[in-house]
Amino acid sequence: MSDASNASPALLDVRDVSKAFGTVEVLRSVSLQVKRGEVVTVIGPSGSGKTTLLRCVNFLESYDSGSIRIDGKEVGYREAGTRQRRSERDLASMRAETGMVFQSFNLFPHLTAAGNIMLGLTKVRGKSQAEARQAAEHWLGRVGLAHKADSLPAELSGGQQQRVGIARAVAMEPKILLLDEITSALDPELVGEVLAVVRSLAEDGMTMLMVTHEMAFARDASSRIVFMADGGVSAVGPPKEILAAETSNERLRTFLARFRASHF
Amino acid sequence: MGYALNFNLIWRHFDKLWGGLLLSLELAVISIAIGTVIGLVLAVWYVSAGRTVRAIIAAYVEFIRNVPLILLVYLVFYGLPTVVDLAYSAPTSFVLTLSVYSGAYLVEVFRSGLEAVPRGQLDAGKAIGLTPWQRLIHVRLPTMLRITLPALSNTFISLFKDTSIASVISVPELTFGAQWINFNTFRIVEVYLVTTAMYLVTGYILLFGLRLVERRFRAAR
Numbered sequence: 042m043s044d045a046s047n048a049s050p051a052l053l054d055v056r057d058v059s060k061a062f063g064t065v066e067v068l069r070s071v072s073l074q075v076k077r078g079e080v081v082t083v084i085g086p087s088g089s090g091k092t093t094l095l096r097c098v099n100f101l102e103s104y105d106s107g108s109i110r111i112d113g114k115e116v117g118y119r120e121a122g123t124r125q126r127r128s129e130r131d132l133a134s135m136r137a138e139t140g141m142v143f144q145s146f147n148l149f150p151h152l153t154a155a156g157n158i159m160l161g162l163t164k165v166r167g168k169s170q171a172e173a174r175q176a177a178e179h180w181l182g183r184v185g186l187a188h189k190a191d192s193l194p195a196e197l198s199g200g201q202q203q204r205v206g207i208a209r210a211v212a213m214e215p216k217i218l219l220l221d222e223i224t225s226a227l228d229p230e231l232v233g234e235v236l237a238v239v240r241s242l243a244e245d246g247m248t249m250l251m252v253t254h255e256m257a258f259a260r261d262a263s264s265r266i267v268f269m270a271d272g273g274v275s276a277v278g279p280p281k282e283i284l285a286a287e288t289s290n291e292r293l294r295t296f297l298a299r300f301r302a303s304h305f
Numbered sequence: 306m307g308y309a310l311n312f313n314l315i316w317r318h319f320d321k322l323w324g325g326l327l328l329s330l331e332l333a334v335i336s337i338a339i340g341t342v343i344g345l346v347l348a349v350w351y352v353s354a355g356r357t358v359r360a361i362i363a364a365y366v367e368f369i370r371n372v373p374l375i376l377l378v379y380l381v382f383y384g385l386p387t388v389v390d391l392a393y394s395a396p397t398s399f400v401l402t403l404s405v406y407s408g409a410y411l412v413e414v415f416r417s418g419l420e421a422v423p424r425g426q427l428d429a430g431k432a433i434g435l436t437p438w439q440r441l442i443h444v445r446l447p448t449m450l451r452i453t454l455p456a457l458s459n460t461f462i463s464l465f466k467d468t469s470i471a472s473v474i475s476v477p478e479l480t481f482g483a484q485w486i487n488f489n490t491f492r493i494v495e496v497y498l499v500t501t502a503m504y505l506v507t508g509y510i511l512l513f514g515l516r517l518v519e520r521r522f523r524a525a526r
Contacts, residue, residue, distance in 0.1 A: 101428055129437050137434025147425035151447040151522075160443055161433035213433055 052077045052248055053217055058097060058107035067093045068104065069273040075217065080249045082259040084283075085269035086296055091252040094269070095219050098250065099139040100132055111138060112216055137165050140210030144222040146202040148194040154181060154205045155190040158212045166213065180208035184238050200231030207238055211247065218242070220251035236262075256300060260284055268293050314490040315499050325482030326503055332396065332478060333465040336403035340464070343404065344411025349441065351412065352419045362412065369409035374470050378402050382474045399471040407464045414460055418453035419445060451522050458515035462508055469504075479503060 051074035060068040096102040100117035155177040162173035184204035266283040268276040430440040472481035483500040
């Protein structure tokens with residue numbers, strides 16, 4: 042059905058996306074591409090639209106104009122330009138193609154770690170309970186929590202909860218993983234265990250778009266870094282280029298200087 | 306004090322109280338069951354509906370909450386059959402009234418619970434590709450239930466006690482049984498002491514059971 046030869050080579054193709062909350066423009070004509078297997082990191086001051094951009098990619102937020110395509114398929118609207126929302130059923134199956142990990146984990150509190158992972162596998166992917174359980178155990182093993190399969194979220198530390206959050210997202214075998222400041226709500230000593238999981242997923246070739254304030258991690262793990270300011274993309278490039286102290290982009294230089302001042 | 310307590314006459318007619326208690330429980334269980342369905346359906350409808358539907362549901366809740374139950378019981382039992390061509394027994398009439406009454410209170414309990422479900426959980430449900438219906442069944446309702454259980458227990462106990470109002474239309478529940486014994490034996494202190502104890506003990510047992518359920522929901526899955 043999909044005409045791959047016509048589609049752009051990028052797995053995720055965001056073009057000229059704009060969005061306003063009332064009179065506040067949160068996204069101004071944002072364009073960015075993520076190729077298969079790439080890890081792209083979005084950085085920028087708070088209020089620059091990073092999280093909103095991420096939430097538009099799986100249509101947790103709608104946008105006013107522009108187009109977002111995953112694997113050549115328009116995400117939230119029936120066709121680019123028409124502004125005609127897809128049906129809820131369509132949206133649900135589109136969203137199943139992207140995985141998302143949240144800043145505040147957002148585990149389902151009434152389900153165990155395994156249960157959290159199994160819900161999507163059984164209800165969305167149509168797997169049997171046994172298959173889903175097996176997959177859940179496999180992914181819990183990958184994030185180092187095989188022994189916590191039957192624990193409730195309330196019985197897990199923040200870092201463990203977030204690792205379950207990651208397992209829940211990747212178990213759905215999404216085409217792209219969206220990571221929204223996934224270490225921001227964690228105590229400093231728990232950040233490492235979560236980032237280690239992300240790193241190993243990157244090594245396995247998982248395509249990722251992430252928003253983070255962990256600059257060292259962004260530098261080491263990203264193929265490219267996107268710097269956003271005031272709702273627009275201000276700079277894009279390889280980590281070395283973007284994080285260089287002597288960049289000519291004044292906004293970026295200010296951001297990095299402020300960042301260094303507050304973190305060292 | 307010249308009054309000597311004598312419970313003999315109470316024990317002789319105890320079947321009136323015991324049978325009354327069983328009927329009270331029956332009235333409560335049926336009404337609460339129907340009221341819970343009304344409450345759930347309207348609460349789910351309310352949180353997803355537009356302004357008009359919300360206004361209608363809110364009007365229903367406000368009406369019920371501002372009219373005394375005893376008046377509603379009279380209205381439904383004496384008033385309604387004269388206006389529309391309906392015939393029903395006193396117990397049926399009371400169950401109908403208490404169902405509609407409890408429905409209004411339970412809409413409020415469930416609605417506030419549904420609105421208290423953190424948005425992040427609903428986002429997580431969307432993100433894994435659940436449809437709106439699946440998100441309701443597998444994410445929103447279970448979380449809502451955990452949030453509302455304590456308030457729900459209180460409402461249930463309260464509704465159980467409200468069955469005593471059925472005595473005003475001669476439904477032979479516990480309070481009616483107590484009145485009957487009082488009229489026939491004049492042992493007013495003894496009969497109401499025993500009746501109070503029966504409400505108290507039943508209320509405690511219900512509460513204990515509901516707290517067990519709460520704990521189960523909190524601890525296990």
